Amino acid sequence: xxDKSKVELAxxxxxxxxxxxxxxxxxxxxxxxxxxxxxxxxxxxxxxxVGGLKVRAPVMMAGVRIGEVSxxxxxxxxxxxxxxxxxxxxxxxxxxxxxxxxxxxxxLGEQYIALEAGGEEIVLKAGDKIQLSQSAMVLxxxxxxxxxxxxxxxx
Amino acid sequence: MMNSxxxxxxxxxxxxxxxxxxxxxxxxxLWHTLMAMGALKKEFSSLIKQLYEVGVLSSxxxxxxxxxxxxxxxxxxxxxxxxxxxxxxxxxMVALSLVREMGPVITALLFAGRAGSALTAEIGLMKxxxxxxxxxxxxxxxxxxxxxxxxxxxIISMPFLAAMFSAVGVFxxxxxxxxxxxxxxxxFWSQMSSKVDLYADILNGVIxxxxxxxxxxxxxxxxxxxxxxxxxxxxxxxxxxxxxxxFAVLGLDFILTALMFGGA
Numbered sequence: 001x002x003d004k005s006k007v008e009l010a011x012x013x014x015x016x017x018x019x020x021x022x023x024x025x026x027x028x029x030x031x032x033x034x035x036x037x038x039x040x041x042x043x044x045x046x047x048x049x050v051g052g053l054k055v056r057a058p059v060m061m062a063g064v065r066i067g068e069v070s071x072x073x074x075x076x077x078x079x080x081x082x083x084x085x086x087x088x089x090x091x092x093x094x095x096x097x098x099x100x101x102x103x104x105x106x107x108l109g110e111q112y113i114a115l116e117a118g119g120e121e122i123v124l125k126a127g128d129k130i131q132l133s134q135s136a137m138v139l140x141x142x143x144x145x146x147x148x149x150x151x152x153x154x155x
Numbered sequence: 156m157m158n159s160x161x162x163x164x165x166x167x168x169x170x171x172x173x174x175x176x177x178x179x180x181x182x183x184x185l186w187h188t189l190m191a192m193g194a195l196k197k198e199f200s201s202l203i204k205q206l207y208e209v210g211v212l213s214s215x216x217x218x219x220x221x222x223x224x225x226x227x228x229x230x231x232x233x234x235x236x237x238x239x240x241x242x243x244x245x246x247x248m249v250a251l252s253l254v255r256e257m258g259p260v261i262t263a264l265l266f267a268g269r270a271g272s273a274l275t276a277e278i279g280l281m282k283x284x285x286x287x288x289x290x291x292x293x294x295x296x297x298x299x300x301x302x303x304x305x306x307x308x309x310i311i312s313m314p315f316l317a318a319m320f321s322a323v324g325v326f327x328x329x330x331x332x333x334x335x336x337x338x339x340x341x342x343f344w345s346q347m348s349s350k351v352d353l354y355a356d357i358l359n360g361v362i363x364x365x366x367x368x369x370x371x372x373x374x375x376x377x378x379x380x381x382x383x384x385x386x387x388x389x390x391x392x393x394x395x396x397x398x399x400x401x402f403a404v405l406g407l408d409f410i411l412t413a414l415m416f417g418g419a
Contacts, residue, residue, distance in 0.1 A: 004200075007207045014211040018315025021322035022361070028344070029250050029325060030353040 038065060040086045041126035045100040045113070046058045046092065050081040051136025053102055053111045059085050066091045069113060096120040099132035111136060184377050188306050191298035199303075201304040209270045209305070212310030214319060216269050217262060221320035224257055225249060225327025232328075233336050245338050246347035249328030250321075254351065254360045255416065258321035262406050265366035266313060267400035271375035274305055275396040278379025278388035287380075302376050309375070313368025314361050321360065359415045363408070370407060371400045 043045070050072060060066040067087035075082045087094075097118030104111050115130075195202060232248045278301060281287050291295045325347075332338040351357065375396045382392035 008203055010211045011203050011206045014214055014312075016208070016314065017214070018318055021315070021318035022357075024322050025254060025318060025325075025357050026353050029254065030351045030357050143379055 003136060040088045041092060042070060042080055043085045043087060043094075043124055043126075043128055043130055045085060045130040045133050046075060046078065046080045046082045046137050047100075047102060047133050048080055049135040049138060050083060051102060051111055051138050053083070053113070053136060057110060058112045059087060060112055061091070061094075061117065066115070083113070092123070092126075094124045096122040096124055096128075097132065098124060098130055099134070100130045101134035102136035104137065174386070180381065181373070184380065185373060187298045187375075188302050188335075188376070189266050191296060192307070194296070194299035195303055195307060198304050202308055205304045205308035206311060209274070209308045212317065213266060213269045213312065213316060215318050216265055216315065216317045218323050220261065220265055221253075221258075221323035222327040224261060224320075225253065225324030225329075226331045228252060228257070228324070229328035229331035229336070233332060233338070242332075242336070242338050243342035244346050245328065245332045246325075246343035247350040250325050250347045250351050251356060253321040253324040254326075254356050256412070257324065259360055259367050260315045260404060262313065262317040262320045262364060263371050263404040264401055266309075266316060266368070267371050267375070267397050267404070269285040270309065270312070271396050271400055272393045274309070274372070274375040275379040275382070275393045276389060278302075278376060279382035279384070279392050280303075282380070282382055282384040283386070283389060285384075294384070297380075302380065304306040305376055306372055309372025310365065310368045313371065314364045317360070317364035317367075355415075363411050364414075366407065366411065367404050370403050374400050374403065382409050 021026055053069065053072065055069055055072060056071045058065045059069065067085055068084040069083055071084040073082055074080075083102075094115065095118045097120045098117065099116050101113045101114050101116070118132075228249045229245060233242055233247050236242045236245055236248065278287075281301065287297045287301070290300060329343060333340050333343050378392040378396045378399070382388050
């Protein structure tokens with residue numbers, strides 16, 4: 001009988017250790033503890049060029065993650081990319097003239113959307129469109145401009 | 156010329172039919188096992204005992220292997236990443252390789268060597284010593300009494316073992332990366348948690364380990380149950396368990412990886 005309870009104890013320890021490892025993986029290793037956007041609200045922003053922006057890329061304001069990109073489609077009327085942003089519910093007081101820009105974290109890092117608050121009193125509601133936007137910096141274009149500028153400067 | 160071609164074709168046909176028969180037998184065996192699952196309530200103490208044999212006794216091997224694999228990943232990853240000044244991404248690299256691939260695959264291979272071979276040998280020897288025919292004589296269903304508890308214990312153990320492997324491996328990578336090589340402590344964890352996704356990475360890793368667990372333990376109990384009841388037969392069955400599990404797991408891993416991570 002004593003031997004049997006020892007076996008049961010060992011199995012109990014094994015199962016608890018397995019669950020603890022799974023919990024550690026999901027809490028510490030994954031991004032579960034980030035901003036929950038499941039009950040958030042969405043905004044739209046149009047960009048001339050989104051560069052390498054991907055769905056689920058972070059949306060930041062003043063360096064704080066407040067949401068993520070939920071959808072990127074091409075607007076066939078204006079031929080601009082229209083990006084749907086899902087923001088967490090507690091950040092629902094962004095001014096109407098908030099501007100959106102696509103930045104890169106680090107030189108070669110992933111791209112994210114940075115929002116900058118404006119001064120209006122009216123706030124953006126769910127489904128509204130952000131009017132001011134700045135496209136992604138495409139490295140090849142910048143290099144091209146730089147080389148072109150250099151060449152024309154030499155004349 | 157014509158004759159040798161014909162005999163070659165005949166040989167191919169023979170091999171194909173043989174493997175089809177084996178596959179069919181394996182699936183009938185799986186069906187019987189699944190049908191015998193209902194009796195697990197009565198066999199609960201036997202399930203606990205098998206969890207101990209299959210899971211608890213394997214965990215020592217899994218933890219030690221996970222630690223060393225994580226440490227090696229930390230060391231090798233650092234050497235590559237430091238050339239690009241990206242050694243802060245070490246945590247991300249170690250965690251993703253462990254959770255997505257190394258954890259489930261290496262755990263399944265070790266599981267086949269540690270627990271699978273033992274299951275095959277045990278069931279095979281039960282056949283040699285005529286315990287299984289004796290059970291059938293007494294109208295005791297060996298599927299319910301012998302196979303089902305071992306089968307379920309293996310399937311329950313595998314995801315836990317793989318999770319332990321990955322968690323300990325991340326810790327091993329942390330020891331080498333942060334402790335030995337001087338990667339920044341905060342960057343190690345923050346880069347890791349910003350890039351590892353709960354569903355896409357961790358949940359898929361768990362699904363992989365469950366599938367590998369089913370395959371590994373299925374092969375192990377099938378080979379044991381169908382072993383030729385002689386000394387040589389049991390030894391051959393044990394070898395087949397380890398070899399077939401390795402092939403099946405590595406082949407399945409490619410398919411699962413292509414399905415889970417290939418499209419994006």
